[in-house]
Amino acid sequence: MIxxxxxxxxxxxxxxVQHVERLLAHPPANPSGAHSAAQAASGILExxxxxxxxxxxxxxxxxxxxxxxxxxxxFALKGPILGKAPSHIVVTAVExxxxxxxxxxxxxxxxxxxxxxxxxxxxxxxxxxxxHCRPDTALVSVMLxxxxxxxxxxVKAIASAIRxxxxxxxxHTDAAQAMSALQVNFEDxxxxxxxxxxxxFGGLQGTGAxxxxxxxxxxxxxxxxxQELGRRAGTSNVxxxxxxxxxxxxxxxxxxxxxxxxxxxTGRLISQIKSSKVDNGDVTARVPHITSMCFEGLRSExxxxxxxxxxxxxxxxxxxxxxxxxxxxxxxxxGRDPEVARGALRVSVNADxxxxxxxxxxxxxxxxxxxxxxx
Amino acid sequence: xxxxxxMVAMSGGVDSxxxxxxxxxxxxxVTGVTLKLWRSESGCCTAADADDARAVARRLGIRHYVLxxxxxxxxxxxxxxxxxxxxxxTPNPCIxxxxxxxxxxxIERANALGCAFLATGHxxxxxxxxxxxxxxxxxxxxxxxxxxxxxxxxxxxxASMLFPVGEMTKDRVRAEAARLGLRTAEKFDSQDxxxxxxxxRDFLEREAAGALVPGxxxxxxxxxxxxxxxxxxxxxxxxxxxxxxxxxxVYVTEIEAGDGxxxxxxxxxxxxRSIRASDATWVxxxxxxxxxxxxxxxxxxxxxxxGRLNEIGDHHFRVDLDAAxxxxxxxxxxxCYQGEELLGGGTIRSWSAFAQPGVESAADRVHVGDEPVHRxxxxxxxxxx
Numbered sequence: 001m002i003x004x005x006x007x008x009x010x011x012x013x014x015x016x017v018q019h020v021e022r023l024l025a026h027p028p029a030n031p032s033g034a035h036s037a038a039q040a041a042s043g044i045l046e047x048x049x050x051x052x053x054x055x056x057x058x059x060x061x062x063x064x065x066x067x068x069x070x071x072x073x074x075f076a077l078k079g080p081i082l083g084k085a086p087s088h089i090v091v092t093a094v095e096x097x098x099x100x101x102x103x104x105x106x107x108x109x110x111x112x113x114x115x116x117x118x119x120x121x122x123x124x125x126x127x128x129x130x131x132h133c134r135p136d137t138a139l140v141s142v143m144l145x146x147x148x149x150x151x152x153x154x155v156k157a158i159a160s161a162i163r164x165x166x167x168x169x170x171x172h173t174d175a176a177q178a179m180s181a182l183q184v185n186f187e188d189x190x191x192x193x194x195x196x197x198x199x200x201f202g203g204l205q206g207t208g209a210x211x212x213x214x215x216x217x218x219x220x221x222x223x224x225x226x227q228e229l230g231r232r233a234g235t236s237n238v239x240x241x242x243x244x245x246x247x248x249x250x251x252x253x254x255x256x257x258x259x260x261x262x263x264x265x266t267g268r269l270i271s272q273i274k275s276s277k278v279d280n281g282d283v284t285a286r287v288p289h290i291t292s293m294c295f296e297g298l299r300s301e302x303x304x305x306x307x308x309x310x311x312x313x314x315x316x317x318x319x320x321x322x323x324x325x326x327x328x329x330x331x332x333x334x335g336r337d338p339e340v341a342r343g344a345l346r347v348s349v350n351a352d353x354x355x356x357x358x359x360x361x362x363x364x365x366x367x368x369x370x371x372x373x374x375x
Numbered sequence: 376x377x378x379x380x381x382m383v384a385m386s387g388g389v390d391s392x393x394x395x396x397x398x399x400x401x402x403x404x405v406t407g408v409t410l411k412l413w414r415s416e417s418g419c420c421t422a423a424d425a426d427d428a429r430a431v432a433r434r435l436g437i438r439h440y441v442l443x444x445x446x447x448x449x450x451x452x453x454x455x456x457x458x459x460x461x462x463x464x465t466p467n468p469c470i471x472x473x474x475x476x477x478x479x480x481x482i483e484r485a486n487a488l489g490c491a492f493l494a495t496g497h498x499x500x501x502x503x504x505x506x507x508x509x510x511x512x513x514x515x516x517x518x519x520x521x522x523x524x525x526x527x528x529x530x531x532x533x534a535s536m537l538f539p540v541g542e543m544t545k546d547r548v549r550a551e552a553a554r555l556g557l558r559t560a561e562k563f564d565s566q567d568x569x570x571x572x573x574x575x576r577d578f579l580e581r582e583a584a585g586a587l588v589p590g591x592x593x594x595x596x597x598x599x600x601x602x603x604x605x606x607x608x609x610x611x612x613x614x615x616x617x618x619x620x621x622x623x624x625v626y627v628t629e630i631e632a633g634d635g636x637x638x639x640x641x642x643x644x645x646x647x648r649s650i651r652a653s654d655a656t657w658v659x660x661x662x663x664x665x666x667x668x669x670x671x672x673x674x675x676x677x678x679x680x681x682g683r684l685n686e687i688g689d690h691h692f693r694v695d696l697d698a699a700x701x702x703x704x705x706x707x708x709x710x711c712y713q714g715e716e717l718l719g720g721g722t723i724r725s726w727s728a729f730a731q732p733g734v735e736s737a738a739d740r741v742h743v744g745d746e747p748v749h750r751x752x753x754x755x756x757x758x759x760x
Binding site: 302304305306372 | 406438440441443446484487488489
């Protein structure tokens with residue numbers, strides 16, 4: 001099987017697996033307890049927090065561990081607003097559903113939501129975000145790397161432009177897809193809230209974090225035992241968070257190699273596909289391991305299904321809980337014709353993919369496209 | 376020879392789960408698909424049923440995919456259903472879904488993906504005739520027979536379809552699912568319209584609020600006996616919401632969408648002895664002979680009533696009945712059987728309390744467009760639309 005869906009989930013690093021095995025050989029106690037076993041667990045947890053903070057230019061108290069990217073996004077959008085008077089938020093039209101659907105829900109609760117659109121290249125211009133900002137705007141959310149196209153958004157420029165105009169606004173960025181390929185520094189980026197997801201960079205599924213700028217007030221989504229500095233109750237997933245930190249350390253250490261290898265692999269794939277296609281998004285302003293293309297006249301689901309039969313795992317757009325492929329809201333927001341958008345294919349690699357797999361995948365894509373187009 | 380490929384439409388229920396299992400045991404190369412037709416309010420997609428289907432597929436060792444037909448389903452099924460109710464009819468969305476989505480788009484899709492057959496978990500049987508044609512038969516389990524919702528199938532569709540559980544009783548299907556350890560073994564039969572899980576009334580109040588205009592409830596004599604919130608919320612034979620002040624039991628007999636009047640009457644006022652249907656399709660591709668004896672069903676759960684096909688046009692037919700069919704609702708399907716065999720069906724347009732005198736010759740009627748207009752119509756005022 002050739003697995004080229006690393007943007008959906010990438011396997012944990014072998015070192016992380018070993019780390020988890022070591023931890024599970026002596027399962028940690030509940031870190032909230034008072035005794036020495038609890039203190040040992042709490043030590044592992046806090047070491048993880050320190051590590052994540054150090055790797056991302058944040059303070060340990062700014063790192064809140066969560067169950068993953070969706071929870072972090074929900075917390076980032078709802079936390080500052082829940083229980084407050086109706087307020088205004090701005091999100092881009094190409095955000096992950098965890099942001100978009102949360103914004104939609106907030107709208108149904110009486111808050112106002114504005115959508116900022118990207119250009120045809122998938123890049124959201126700072127001015128198009130600014131144009132929606134008002135004196136009463138409470139929060140702006142712009143993702144760092146788009147999960148479908150891999151396009152990198154100018155988050156730093158957007159954050160600084162907004163601050164000039166609306167001093168009290170909170171800026172959130174969903175950086176779930178960014179960690180393998182981009183150097184991310186919380187302080188330097190100038191955002192207040194930053195979403196991370198463990199299984200996108202070699203950690204475990206079900207682990208994530210939200211970086212919260214010191215002093216930012218958030219209403220918790222989960223009440224209870226006061227864990228995670230009172231921001232998120234529930235017994236901490238000590239093993240998962242420790243693995244998260246270990247994976248982040250490896251991802252940061254190997255970032256240069258990752259970028260170099262995946263750039264070659266993605267370039268090789270694109271140059272080898274002979275079928276006529278349309279590339280989605282600016283190919284110069286994207287992370288090297290995610291690429292998206294449309295095959296006009298075809299449907300993603302058919303491509304994915306037949307490629308799967310050939311042993312190649314790719315995705316149509318982003319993956320949804322049921323496995324359905326919807327016409328991508330990202331491509332539609334970029335102004336793609338809906339009929340073209342229906343034939344989208346996302347290929348995402350990691351540094352362990354090899355050239356032979358890429359060559360095989362490219363010829364499988366050509367064969368499947370040819371077969372479907374000739375019917 | 377490589378095994379033949381089959382696509383199985385898996386709803387996440389027990390019947391389609393077992394259908395997939397049986398095909399695997401017979402050595403087919405099976406791919407499961409679940410159609411995503413409707414988006415629930417709570418989330419990205421209705422995932423629970425697709426999860427069940429995927430769990431079953433995993434257990435069987437077959438691949439499973441979710442196919443998105445949301446746009447097509449809305450256009451071809453949901454919108455016409457709303458329009459039908461607004462026009463005073465009682466549409467059957469499951470039949471439209473079969474006609475427009477499953478047995479048209481999905482069969483095409485299956486063929487395009489290299490599958491020789493599309494299989495579903497419907498309780499019905501296909502019998503292959505020696506000369507090459509196909510007949511559609513009721514299920515072995517008469518109580519679970521679903522052939523009614525399949526009447527639109529023709530020769531072309533049947534040639535590439537399989538109903539693996541049609542030969543089994545529901546109890547055997549469940550036992551088989553349990554034997555295979557499928558998680559759907561104990562799952563309830565779904566009774567809901569998938570896009571109106573609460574009730575059709577709630578759905579219409581949400582989706583067609585603008586078309587709901589309050590109006591009068593009148594009795595058979597034309598006297599106003601009450602008011603209602605919208606004629607679209609009623610269906611022929613309904614009792615709820617039309618209670619007369621006298622306390623007598625009354626039933627909706629007719630819905631006049633144009634002026635928003637809901638007519639009510641006694642139970643006996645709804646006994647039909649002759650029913651007309653439009654948009655007729657015949658499984659064999661050719662209509663039966665005029666005067667052919669048939670048994671008809673005017674509702675999914677109804678008992679068949681015998682009668683004769685006394686009028687057959689290019690796209691319509693009329694059945695005169697030997698006994699009364701109660702409350703046939705315009706918009707529902709009228710399906711004709713001969714014994715075990717399903718001959719075809721159409722959409723109920725109107726009915727009469729009187730059986731017609733006999734086979735009508737072409738000279739007795741003139742056509743305006745597709746619809747016949749009666750030249751001599753002694754009972755025409757008794758036809759209810």
